[in-house]
Amino acid sequence: MRPDFHSHPLLAAPRLERPLIAPDPLLVVILGPTASGKTTLSLTLAEKYQGEIVNCDSVAMYREFEIGTAKPTAAERLRAPHHLLDVVPPNAYITAGEYARIARVTLQEIKTRGNLPIVVGGTGLYLRALLDGLFPGPQRSEKLRERLRSRANSKAPGHLHGILQRLDPAAAAQIHCNDTPKLIRAIEVCLATRNQMTEMWKQGSHPLTGFRILRMGLNPERGLLYERINLRAKRMFDLGLIEETRALLQKYGDDAGPMKSLGYRQAVQFIRGEIDLPDAIQSAQQAHRNYAKRQMTWFRREPDVKWMTAFGDESELQRKAIDLVAASLMN
């Protein structure tokens, strides 16, 4: 049985009831769509405030996936300590729950050093898992999933939804019958816990404690963002995305880690001869743009975000961000 990370004394210690002498230290969160300049802003803030950067981008956690992930460069990583980059082997996988566990440990360590933790991320679910916590659900069961998937393929379309309907009607009402991955997870939770997933949700989650959180959101004008996305996605191909993907494919096969993610999926299609290079590039650009939109949809619901309508590398925005942090440190 794997230890429940929520019970770790350091992470989930109840806050003291009596007023604390010193307020909780600050935690800066930079969120925003892909290519909005989160990295640049994080570097600026880290240098200014002795910060340490904690990645919150799911794909950037994988080793050997380099060009397509727009990780901070080696030079950038020299400017401030970086965490949770390159921590997952290419043929393994990480989940939101696992991310939250290790990210919380990392945050605690930064706190101990007295530095300013700066969480930088585009993965909404990971951010939520870190900040708000997930419900205490079971881990994935590959066997069960395999069984469900193969059964679903041989049966009528609504099959999985029907199963969930019987197991947990409330969950079934919330998950669309076409959304196979979410249906599978819900069924998995019900079966593994012998309880309904919606009941499990009621047990609540464990939010991150011990920090005052300052959320800064980058929201540059959409047209400009899309231009940057197009340029960056194209550049990834110029820098050798195809070659990198080919090597990864050879080493780990096509189900390795984030092979289905932005850019890599298109590179794989090209390598297989399914599309030509211009189409692969265009398709990758499109995928990045669509992703940016989805990220904004997610982040708009995030509470207490200080939104800024510009890119993270614009000096005026950086000045505002610096002021925001200064003001928060003051309180």
Added chain:
RNA sequence: GCACAGGUGGGUGAGUGGUUAAAGCCGGCAGACUGUAAAUCUGCUCCUCCUAGCGGGGUACGAAGGUUCGAAUCCUUCCCUGUGCA
């Protein structure tokens, strides 16, 4: 110049007399999301006028005419595009 093929909504592409303001796909916009989330899924999407909304009206399938109760669909001419022959 002649011969074929073709010109449909932001793109692509169905539709070959009425049930078509026009399928599907893409794009665009909006949304969902509780352990692989850079994943997965959902809704809306011609213009215009009236209506709070239901809804109703007007335009529209290269252009102009024509046939017909009725046309994106049939006919004529014209304009474009591609291919073949000269």
